[in-house]
Amino acid sequence: MSDKVMKAPGAGDCPPRELHSTVIAAKLEAEIVSGALKAGEKLDEQGLTKRFGVSRTPIRExxxxxxxxxxAVRVPYRGVIVAEITRERVEQMFEAMGEIEALCGRIAAERMQTSERVDLERLHRRMSAMAEAGEAQDYEAANIEFHERIFRATRNDDLLELANTLRLKLAPFRKSQLQSERRMARSNEEHTEIVNAILDRDAKRTEQALRRHLVSAAREVLSRLD
Structure with missing residues (x-):
C-alpha cells in the first residue's frame, strides 16, 4: 500500500494525513478573511472533500x-455557514486580546527568569533580521513564538489558555496584516519597546507597550476591512 498522501489542487506538497485539517483550515480562513468566501455561504463537506482530494474526516476537523x-457557525438543518465578519466583531476581539496581552506582559515582566529574558532578546534579534529581509512567513511564525513566550512566563495556566484561545481567533486577521513589509517593520519596532521593558523588569511599561502593540495591529487590520 502506498504511503503517499493525496494532494489538494494547488496546495503543493501536503503534510501527513493528520495535518490535512490544518492546511485546509488555513486555506479556508484566508478565503473568508479576503472575502472570497462570503458571509452566509455554506461550507459543504462533500464539495470540500472533492476540492481538496481528502476524506470527510479532515474536512470536518x-x-x-x-x-x-x-x-463560521453551525446552523441547524443547514450545516456550517461562513460567519459575518463585522468591524465591530473584530474590534471586540482585538480589545479583549489587548487587555489579556497587557495583563500577561505585566505579570511576565515580574516573573520571567533571567534565562527567559535572554532567550526573548535573542528571538527578537532574529526577528529584526527577518523584518529587514522582508521574510514575512518566517517572521509570522516567530511572532507567534514571541507572544507565546510572554504568555508562558506568567506561570498561570488559565491565563495561558485564555490568551491562546483569543490568539487563535485573531490569527487569520493578524496573519494578513503581517504580509505588509511596512507593518512587519512597525511590529518589530513595537517588539523592541516590549523587550526593553521586560529586560528592565518594568511591569507597567511592558503592559502599556503590549496594549499599544495590539492597538496598532487592530488599526492595520481594520483599515484592510474598510
Whole structure:
C-alpha cells in the first residue's frame, strides 16, 4: 500500500494525513478573511472533500477549527455557514486580546527568569533580521513564538489558555496584516519597546507597550476591512 498522501489542487506538497485539517483550515480562513468566501455561504463537506482530494474526516476537523475561531457557525438543518465578519466583531476581539496581552506582559515582566529574558532578546534579534529581509512567513511564525513566550512566563495556566484561545481567533486577521513589509517593520519596532521593558523588569511599561502593540495591529487590520 502506498504511503503517499493525496494532494489538494494547488496546495503543493501536503503534510501527513493528520495535518490535512490544518492546511485546509488555513486555506479556508484566508478565503473568508479576503472575502472570497462570503458571509452566509455554506461550507459543504462533500464539495470540500472533492476540492481538496481528502476524506470527510479532515474536512470536518477543519470546519471545527473555523467554528472555534468564530469564522463560521453551525446552523441547524443547514450545516456550517461562513460567519459575518463585522468591524465591530473584530474590534471586540482585538480589545479583549489587548487587555489579556497587557495583563500577561505585566505579570511576565515580574516573573520571567533571567534565562527567559535572554532567550526573548535573542528571538527578537532574529526577528529584526527577518523584518529587514522582508521574510514575512518566517517572521509570522516567530511572532507567534514571541507572544507565546510572554504568555508562558506568567506561570498561570488559565491565563495561558485564555490568551491562546483569543490568539487563535485573531490569527487569520493578524496573519494578513503581517504580509505588509511596512507593518512587519512597525511590529518589530513595537517588539523592541516590549523587550526593553521586560529586560528592565518594568511591569507597567511592558503592559502599556503590549496594549499599544495590539492597538496598532487592530488599526492595520481594520483599515484592510474598510
Amino acid at each position: 477543519a470546519l471545527h477549527m473555523l467554528v472555534a475561531r468564530s469564522l
